[in-house]
Amino acid sequence: MPTRAEKEKAAEEAANRIPVTVVTGFLGSGKTTLVNRILKERHGRRIAVIENEFGEVGVDDGLVLNSQEEIFEMNNGCICCTVRGDLIKIMHKLQKRNPKIHSVLVETTGLADPAPVAQTFFVDDFVQEHYRLDAIITVVDAKHLVQHLDDQKPEGVENEAIEQLAFADRVLLNKVDLVTDEEKAEVVRRIKGINGAAEIIETVQSSVALERILDVNAFSLERILQEEPDFLESDGDHQHDASVGSVGIQLEGELDMDKLNAWLSKLLKDKGADIFRSKGILAVDGTDDKQVLRKYVFQGVHMLMGFASSADGVGKPWQPEEKRVSRLVFIGRNLNREDLNASFKACLA
């Protein structure tokens, strides 16, 4: 039995550890929207954000808002596989910061398995000594979740959408504006079937009171060990669905908005079942004025799509010296690289 002094010492050490919130959830569910919301809020904390993005070409650096917080991009692979070492390196660097950071937010890719990410906080001595996994927040797209849960995976491949829910301490049931009450009830039933312990919070635009998700002390190693007894022993080895890939395109010059809109609308209408996610940062011809160098953002989730610009407060404007390079990324199945490249090029003004 630990003595009272030992217990007090352990509690003090735990209180000194930096809380880490892992934000996960399938492609396009609203993770970056949540991270931006946290960054915008006046919470008085020093938060470091670690971003990991899936896709040949990253665009999230243009989507995450400028803020006083420090943002680390880890785009050389998937956080749950190859870049776990990078995550640990960043954790080392951050711990030495002065003034001390108050908390860390890790946004995983939409195709990440959260298990190896969570495991990092229990298998690396340094990380364990200085950090504690506060909670895994899984953001869910109420409109598209069920189809991802039902996606048939090849033998030996985990369904990421299921894994992400199984590990959740809180589920943000986002995009409830896109579903009927009956559809929502069905989604809730499916979530509870996978994880009966996590609190479900309904949101639109990932809008949630931060005290419900940050520093909530919700991660329970005991619960995870009940579900997956070899959680701490496994070497984190897992397979991703090789049939899901990405095509990233970068293009110099300015684009014609009408052509772009016509092409993307048709593409997603025809192929939106296979193209899970598309997004881009775009330079559009004829949209600058003297005050504003508008940078456009394209967002697609299956067949739903839209454009917004830095003038609407989305993303950051072009900097005067910044080269006008548009970036577009598609993530999904059966992507035809040549077609996508040629069609994008044909949208140049």
Ligand SMILES: Nc1nc2c(ncn2[C@@H]2O[C@H](COP(=O)(O)OP(=O)(O)OP(=O)(O)O)[C@@H](O)[C@H]2O)c(=O)[nH]1
């Ligand atoms: N209708 C609707 N759209 C939303 C809601 N929340 C987010 N979106 C939109 O969904 C799209 C994807 O949101 P993101 O926050 O970029 O999603 P994400 O999970 O970070 O996407 P990836 O990082 O690419 O996996 C954007 O166009 C958002 O504006 C919502 O509650 N309702």
